[in-house]
Each structure stands twice: as C-alpha cells, then as structure tokens.
Amino acid sequence: MQSTQINIENSSNIEGLNEVENKPKKKLSYTKWGYIFIASFFVIYLIFTLVPQLLTIYDSFFDYDPFSGILVTDAHPEFCGFLNYQRLFQENALGVIEIYQTIGNTLIMWIIGAIPQMVIALILALIFTSTRLKLKGTGFFKTAFYMPNLIMASAFSALFLMLFSQIGPIYTLFKDMGWIPEHFDFVVNKTSARLMVAFLNFIMWFGNTTILLMAGIQSIDESIFESARIDGASTRRVLFDMTLPLLKPIVVYVLITSMIGGLQMFDVPQVLTNKAKNSGTRTIIMLLNDYLNMKNYGRAGAISVILFIITAVLSIFVFKTINKKEDR
Amino acid sequence: MADKSKLYESVDSSESRKALIKLIVVKTLCYLFLIFLTFMSFFFFYLLFINTTRSNNQLQDGGLVLIPSDSFFENLHNLFTSFRGEFNAVIGLKNSLIVALGSSLLTCYFSALTAYGIWAYDFKLKKAAEIFILAIMMIPSQLSSVGFYQIAIKYGFRNKLWLLIIPSIAAPATFFYMIQYLRSTVSKELIEASRMDGSNEFMTFNRIVLPIMKPALAVQFIFSFVGSWNNLYMPSLLLSNKDKKTLPIMINALSSTSWGSKDLGCIYMAIFLSIIPVVIVYIFLSRFIIKGVTAGSVKG
Amino acid sequence: MADVKIRNLVKIYPYIDKKPKKGEKVKKTNLQITDKGVVAVQKFNLDIKHGEFVVLVGPSGCGKSTTLRMIAGLEDISEGDLYIDGKLMNAVEPKDRDIAMVFQSYALYPHMTVFQNMAYPLRILPQHITYKFEIRYLNNKLEKIAHIEEELKEKYSNKPEKLQKKLEKYELVKKEAEARITECNGLIDKGEESYFKKMSKDMIDFKVREIAEMLNISEYLDRKPKNLSGGQRQRVAIGRAIVRNPKVLLMDEPLSNLDAKLRNQMRAEIIKIRQRIQTTFIYVTHDQIEAMTLGDRIVVMKDGYIQQVGTPQEVFDHPRNLFVSGFIGIPQMNYFDAKLLKKEDGYYVDINGYVVKPSKEKQERLKKSKVEEQDILVGVRPDHMSITDKGITGRVNVTELMGTTSHIHATVNNKDIIAIVPNDGVHVDYINKDVTFGFNGNVIHMFSKENERNLEFLSEVLASEFRFDDDLAKKQAEHEKK
Structure with missing residues (x-):
C-alpha cells in the first residue's frame, strides 16, 4: 500500500526498453x-x-x-x-455592338423562359405539397415534368427545328389554323425564334425547378403552417404571409443559379437558329464560339473574362442568400 | 381514414358542403393543369416517335399526323446503311459512349477519392482545399475553353477523345455531393475498424468506403453520364475529325434550313437514337434520379 | 497475449484553426491548455500484464478513449512511449500492432454479410496460425471427407468401379491432411506454437464458423448488419475483433449502445469470452458497474489525469481522493463536514458533535502519514449508513422502495444525503420526520479539504504525479554506482 500504485515490472526489462528509446522516434501519422x-x-x-x-x-x-x-x-x-x-464595346461593320447584342439576347430569352417557369414551378410545388388537396399521382407528374431536363438539348432543338420548319407538322397546323402569315419562317423571325428558345428552356427546366422548390417547401417546419392556420389564417393568408416569405431565399437561389446557367445558353439557339443566321437569338457563348473558330483568342478570351466576372458577381449573391438561409 | 369520416359527417351543413364542392373544383382544376403540362412535356417526343415511323415521302408532304405509320425499321435500317449526311450513327454512338462512360467513371471514382481524402484525414491544407474546390465550382467552364482549345491545337491534341475524358477527374460539384454524403452517412469508426482489421489506406477506400457510397456513386454516375452524353460545346470545339464526332455534334450538323433534299425519316430517327438511351435509363431509374436532384440542391 | 507498457503517454490536440487569444474562452473544459494545444491525456503510466483485463473508467472527456486510441494507433502519440510485448509501437501502424478493437458503434461494414465482416481481417493480412488451430481445422476436414465418402458409398453401391475412382481422389487429400497433423503435433511437442501465413479460403471459413459458434451467431452469418439486433451486432463486432487472435483486444465503450437488459447479458458474455480466449483486454467505459464487474484492475481517470489504479475492491474500499470516492459506487457517497481530532489514544472524527473513531487499520495509516488535526470531509457510502439512536440527524424528504431495501433521502445540515436501509418487514413512514443516522469507524473515508486527497494515503505518490522517468533515472543511478 505504501509504495506506488503502479506495478512496474522489474529492472532488467526496463534497461532493455531504454535502449529502444534512444533510437530516433518516428510518429504515426496519416x-x-x-x-x-x-x-x-x-x-x-x-x-x-x-x-x-x-x-x-x-x-x-x-x-x-x-x-x-x-x-x-x-x-x-x-x-x-x-x-x-x-x-468588344465598339460597333462592328454592321453598326452593332456585339457584346451588348448577345448579352441582351441571352437575357431576354432567359427572362421570357425563366419567369413563367418560376411561376408555374411555384404553383406546381405548392399544389404538390399541399396537405389540403392531397393530389394523387404526384410522383408520376414529377417524373414526367423532369424528363425533358435529361434530353439532349441539341437533339430536342433539332426536333423543334424540324417540327416548325416549312414542311414540319406544327408549321402546317399553324398555317391551316391561319395563325401565321404565308411563308412565315419560325427560326428566321426574331420574335418567334426567341420565343421558341425560351419555350424550349422552359420545357426543359420547369420540372427541375419544381423539384427544388418542393424540397424548399418541405424543409420548412410543418408546424409553422399549422400554427398559422390555428391562429385563423386562411389558405391564401398562409400562402402570402408564411410560405412565400419563407421560400424567398430558395426562390432567389434558384433564380440566380438559373441565370448563371442561362448566361451560358448555347446548345438550343445554336442548333435551332444558327443556320438561319438569326441575329436575335445569338447568345454570348455563340459569339465566343465564333471568335474561337476564327482563332481570335484575344477577343474570345475577353468575352470569357467578362462572362466570368458577371458569373462571379452573381455567385456572390448566391452565397449570400445561402448564408441568410443559415441565419434563419 | 379519420379525415374522411369527418368529411362525411359534416356534409350535412351547407357551409361544409360548399367547402367540399370548392375543394373538388380546385382539385379538378389542378389535375387539368397537370395533365396539360404533362401533355406539353411529352407531346413533342410523341411527334418525334410518330415521325420516325413515317417514310420520307410521307414526311415531305408535311401535315400533322398523330397515328404511327410502318416505316420505323426502314428508317432505322436506312440510317445505319445508306444515309448520306453528317450523321454516322455507329461512330456517333461509339464515341459518345466512350466519352460519357469514361468521364463519368473517372468523375465518380476520383470525386469520391478526393472527398474521402479531405473528410477522413487531418492535414494542414484540409480546409483550404475544400474551400478552394467550393470556390471553383462556380467558375463557368467557358473561362478555360479558350486556353484549352488553344493548347489542344498547339500540341496536336484535337480529335483525341481522352482530352474530353481526363479532365473529368476534377469535378467540383460531384466532389461536393460526395463529401456531403460521406459526412452524413459514413462513420469514421468504420474507417478505423478497417485500419485495425489490417487494411492499408487504399484498401480501406476501395473495399469499405466505395461500396458504402454506392447510392451516391450511382446518382452521380447518372448525372455525369447524361451531362457528358448531351454535351455539345466542348466536343464541338475539339472534335473535327469525322471518325471522332459525338452524337450532339452530328445532330448540330444536321440542322438546316432546307429540308427538301434530305431523308427526313432518317433525320428523325437520328434524333430519336440520340435521346433514347437516356430516356430508357430514366424510365428505370427516375425515382432515384429525382431524389438525386433534391439531394444535390441542398447545397450550403 | 502480450504485456503492454505505457510510459509517460501524453496527448496534446493542437489548435486546428487559431490559438485562442488571451482571455478568450475556449470550449468548456477542465483540461490543461498549453502553448501547443489542449492536453487530453497527461503523462499516463501503466503496466498491463499478460492476459490482464484492465478497464479505463471516467466521465466523458477524461481522456480514457484518447488513451485507448493511442494504444490502437488511431491517434498519434504526442509524447511518451508505448510498448506492446516489449516492442516500441509509437510509429507502428495499427495493422502491424497485432491488436484488435471493438468500437462503440460496432463499425460493422454495412455492405458485407456477417461472415464477410468477420472474414475481412483474415482475408487481407497474414495471420498467426497456431498449430493447435490447424489440427482442429484438419480434423474437421477429415470428418467432412468421411461424411462425403459415406454418401458416395451409398450412391454408388452398385457401381464399385466408379466408387473406387471417386474415393481415390479423396484418399490423397486425406493422406495429406493426416501427414500434416502428425507434422503439427511434432512441432507442438518441440514447443512451437504458431506460424505466420495468409489463411486459405477453407481455413478462413472454418475459423469464422468456429468463432461464430462460440458467440452464438452462426445462424446470422449470411445476414447483413442492418438486419441484426443491437446485441447481435455487438457479438459480430466482437467476433470480428477476436477472429485473428489479437495479442491485445481493445474495447471502446462496447456496451453503451445497448439497452440496460442487453447490457447485463453482454457483460456476462464478455466475461465468458475472456475465459475462452487468451488475450490482454483494455476496456474503456464510463459505466462504473462495467468497470467493477469486468476489470482485474481499473484505472479511474479525470481531466486527462489518472486518479487511481487498482483492483475494483481496492478502488471501492480505499478511494484515493474525493473524485474517485464519488465516482465509484451507486448511489453516490455521502459527505459531511467534520473535524479530525488527534488525541492520545488516536484519531477521532467529529461530525457536528457525533464522534466516530476510525478503525485500527485507518488509525495506523493516518499515523504513518503523519496527519495533523484539521477540518476534513468525511465520506460514507449510503449502504453503510443505518438508522440508530446516536448519530447525525436529518429530515427525510423522500423514501424510495427498491424491493429488499429502501433509499431514504434526507437533508442533514443543508446537505442532501441518501441512506440505504433494509426492508425487514417493519414499515415505518419516515417522510417529513427527523431521523438519526449512524455508522461505524470501518466505513468512513477521510478527505483533506485542501487537496481532496484521502488522508490515509497522504504519503503515497499520487498516480497522476507518478513519472516513470524519475523511477528509471533513480534505478539507473543505482546501477551506475555499482
């Protein structure tokens, strides 16, 4: 009892250990x-x-x-x-400032595709997650709406190009209905070409947006809605006072990431309207592509850098919205 | 069940009957809306399918036809044998498959490896490495395309398929998904157990961690495969040789303003052929894929 | 089996991000903080003998798991040395230390079946195969062959030629096996024990099944871990650890994920396993019952320091300081402010007028430690308190009927105490009544108010202050003198 509590085995052993100790010690490290x-x-x-x-x-x-x-x-x-x-910011031979024109085109086509896409995706997300409506087959609808997102954009565009061409079935239908004038060319006309690009983007992305927004809605604590309802809020009030404000960060996130993607729009307008030389649907990446094919790396590089700067600014917005989400 | 019985009991009062009718009306409107959107999503693909079954002559006449005809196999046969256009189905399918398979396999393996390296070990640059990868995730791929194209031309690397495959080893978004998966589902004790059981570090990764990450690998494989399969921009810059082109480049070359001289049946078939592999994969794995969309979105 | 020597082991976790500025509060911790980082384990010294079962016990954050992980090689050693079987292990990878570990979360590989989980360590590395094991394996093989031969004989009873051909094949294998058995027996007689080789597939199969049978998990071999209950998973984890005859088996809170009933069962199971396999155990737990029932010796730790090392009995009967006395024993020990008096005929303890004379043994130890008169804390375990006429009086707040005993919660001098009294058929309602509790001189523990040490052992070197170096230096100095 009086000695140490730790039993040290006897000395011959200890001397042996001491020799080992003199060797340089390595550390075990991963x-x-x-x-x-x-x-x-x-x-x-x-x-x-x-x-x-x-x-x-x-x-x-x-x-x-x-x-x-x-x-x-x-x-x-x-x-x-x-x-x-x-x-890039000077007028070219045709009196057009190409960078403004292409960025403008890109933004216009993005907006006319993205705004309805956002509205419809929001409606879909709300009715899919509604505990009141309890819709059946939401799984099927989600699957159906997401599918176009996986389809090869160039193939989808080529299909549109053919369906809307002078001998395509949709063209024929429109002509028979008298909705378009004689010899109308969908891909040559600025407005119709832009609408087609936007529509294609809409079809391809609304399912994706719906799924993202649904995840956003489902991540909101269900009890918030329940307590609002018990506090006497109508369905409409719950939507405008609770759901939408809480969903705002996700909507902003989806919008900005969609815009970053939209700026890089290439496949659809390229396949759909490049052969038609439609200046109303020429996007910034198509411009970049043209300069690259001309081996004008300087100009192409400048476009890339501008695109990068715009994207970087937008990305900072994205990170800010994400951080806000965390604060909540 | 409880809800339903309540509903029936309260039908008596006119107020709740009104509410019930309103609900039914709203529900019907919702379904109509959904069916309309479904129609929109599928209609064009349906038209595509119909047109692959029609002969060139039928197609050249124009008109909207919604009933399939009987030339499907004829068109398919013509596309593979006699079609004289930019579209060479055999070569296109082969090249697309090589690039998509190669790059998605590399993306999956190396993203998992990198994520594991950062997750499992403590080293000085650990945090810096992760932040760096997060930061580069947002850089548009176009920023590198100019320099990449230039280097490829300078060193004679154009028309080399591996040039489209190797860079996918560094895939920031996939890395991010993998590290989140590791953090949420794999316990570090498992790694330690494997170490105690005698594996070396690579063995632990290959035999223990990779099999556990199968669900994440599968999701990312699909997305990466589809992304590569559908990609037009980079391949169209790098691949100019007839024997090296991938399907999207061929599809792009098909687009034209004058269709009169071409075999439209074959062109529809070419489009059909380009999208059908992905559609088939989607039919079998849609549930899985949709889960992946949501999981990938919960960033930050 | 192997002995483990731990010399001045220290673990310092360096600051990962930034050093905390002066005055800045670090996470709530009682651990010492130095310039290098947070010291999780302080100069840990321990000798573990062949086949000993040592339990490290302490509250969370006391460094017990870190110590275990350093022994395992999962955590690098900041300072000090670790010897297993006389070999320095500091820089040796875990796979080469010949040790195995059972984890708290079991850490079963979810994508492998139970069989594959247990076979994994055998498949990837060569093992020490004992000749005894190989003889068992070969005998089993012979049995199987005999069984097959009989089946064949039945099947081909009317075709003797074909039978002969088929049997010939097995004859060769049989002969080989028999020859090997004699060879092995010869080697055993020579004193050889084992050889180091990768196991064959059949041998792995036999080994896994042998262990599975011992652990009663044979029926689950084809299941995946997710289809097992907690207790079954625990068995598999133990099976995976012992399947390769490790020299040292480490267990990190292996029972803490189980419910109370299963925990009791598995505790008994571990004792059984220990009797069947010859290996050194190092077991980490925060549960004192596990520590008391399983350990040959237990090591009580707190804030990175060893508090006491000893047999369960020793730790329970003679806690070396206030912390150990409070940590070991349920319900917790009761403490009273008291005065230690030194009179001519020995020491006395005065608790608010209730004077108790410590037992003879205690008197001697106090005398040896030259303890002076002072204010002290007296500790008495609830089981040692009884209701008497003479003693300290308190008001009873609650009584809990536990079956054969009752727990009486009372307040004495503004301190809550518990006494355990037997239920001997006489039921008295003590609630809100003043009751007097007494105890004798054998069961009191006297602690210094100054440094919280047990006064009886004041002259002893503290476990936490013991340094192997000092001892070694002294011995070496003596050696040189000679």
Missing part, C-alpha cells in the same frame, strides 16, 4: 494520405482547367485579330492592353 488522396484532383485541375483559365485571361490582353490595326501573325500575337475589351 497526414500524407490526405495529400495523396486529393493529389489527382488538384493535378488534373491544374493542368486541364487552371492553366487553360490563366491562358484565357492572358490571351485576352493580346491581339490575335488579323484585321486589326496592329497586324500580327497567328504565332506572334502582340500585347495590346485592354484593346480586346474596348473592341
């Missing part, structure tokens, strides 16, 4: 494995994304334009400062 496991991602990102990104930005300050004042060969572009950016 740190290196973390680096090993994430290495592939970062190496590939560096080579295939980061380097090209930096090259794009670098390019945007060099003149590749064979018709520009400072004429250079393709192999030796010259530093030109912000010339590429300035040129």
